[in-house]
Amino acid sequence: MVLCDADIPGIVAACATREGEPAAPEAPWPLLMPFPASDPLAASREHACLRVAELLSFRITPPPAPIPARTVGESECHDLMAAAFIAAALGCDSLIWPAHAGRGDSVDIDRLAQIQDRAALIARIVSLESRGLTGTQFTILTPVADLTDHQLAELAADLAAPVDAAWWAARAGNSPEADATASRWEPLLLDAGLRMGPARSKQR
Numbered sequence: 001m002v003l004c005d006a007d008i009p010g011i012v013a014a015c016a017t018r019e020g021e022p023a024a025p026e027a028p029w030p031l032l033m034p035f036p037a038s039d040p041l042a043a044s045r046e047h048a049c050l051r052v053a054e055l056l057s058f059r060i061t062p063p064p065a066p067i068p069a070r071t072v073g074e075s076e077c078h079d080l081m082a083a084a085f086i087a088a089a090l091g092c093d094s095l096i097w098p099a100h101a102g103r104g105d106s107v108d109i110d111r112l113a114q115i116q117d118r119a120a121l122i123a124r125i126v127s128l129e130s131r132g133l134t135g136t137q138f139t140i141l142t143p144v145a146d147l148t149d150h151q152l153a154e155l156a157a158d159l160a161a162p163v164d165a166a167w168w169a170a171r172a173g174n175s176p177e178a179d180a181t182a183s184r185w186e187p188l189l190l191d192a193g194l195r196m197g198p199a200r201s202k203q204r
Contacts, residue, residue: 001061001087002096003035003080006048006167008152008185009144010035013098015159016143018056031090032058033083035097038066038075041167041177048167055162061090073114081122084140088130094139095123102148115145153188163194 002017004010017030034042034049046063053060064082069075080097087095097119101112119140127138144152156163163169166185168178186196 001031001033001083001090001092001094002058003083003098004032004049004052005035005039005098006045006052006165007181008156008161008163008166008189009098009100010049011052011161011163011166012152012156012159013096013144014052014056014058015156015161017096018058019159030058030092030096031061031087032056033061033086034063035083036076036079037063037082038069038079042066044171044175044178045167048165048169051165052162055165061086077118077122080118080140081125084122084126084138085130088126088138093136094141096141096143098144099142100144100152101146102144102152105148105150107146107148112146115142149184149188150191153185153192153194156189157192157194161194163189164196169196 002014004014014032032049032053034046036042039045042063050060052058064079064086067075067078067082069078084095097115099115099119101108101115119142123138123140130138144155147155163185166181168175168181171178189196
């Protein structure tokens with residue numbers, strides 16, 4: 001199952017997974033879950049995730065209910081563990097988490113270590129509790145965690161990722177959060193050869 005935040009990391013992770021689609025027609029095709037459930041922008045992200053799933057021919061599964069938490073890190077742990085248990089209950093033996101530690105031309109080493117530790121520890125807990133459901137070891141993969149923003153934009157271009165489906169693409173100009181995210185990604189995507197639709201391209 002792929003977690004998708006409807007931002008560039010989530011869209012790229014979904015596209016990369018789509019490239020590895022099983023050839024056997026009877027093989028189960030992975031699900032896509034809007035994530036994270038506790039994000040204040042969850043409603044905007046969920047609508048965009050439906051579009052990503054449609055464009056990439058994923059089956060969608062609803063996210064877990066958000067759990068009240070005291071910190072952002074606590075929310076992330078709650079959301080990731082809930083999603084992992086849902087994936088295991090659905091028979092998935094792995095979860096793809098598009099957490100991203102890149103910032104500009106560098107990677108936040110502390111954030112990268114945090115992502116890797118959380119993925120490993122939560123996967124271990126889910127494996128212990130859900131081994132009877134899946135019969136295999138459960139893993140949480142973080143394929144874009146150590147990429148810089150520039151590398152992620154280039155990978156999006158290589159995969160012809162549907163970046164127009166990003167949660168912020170249709171909201172830029174109407175939301176400070178969307179404006180900030182668009183300002184971060186649009187120049188990099190343009191440099192990589194991806195354009196954000198005719199209307200937005202004319203603005204630049």
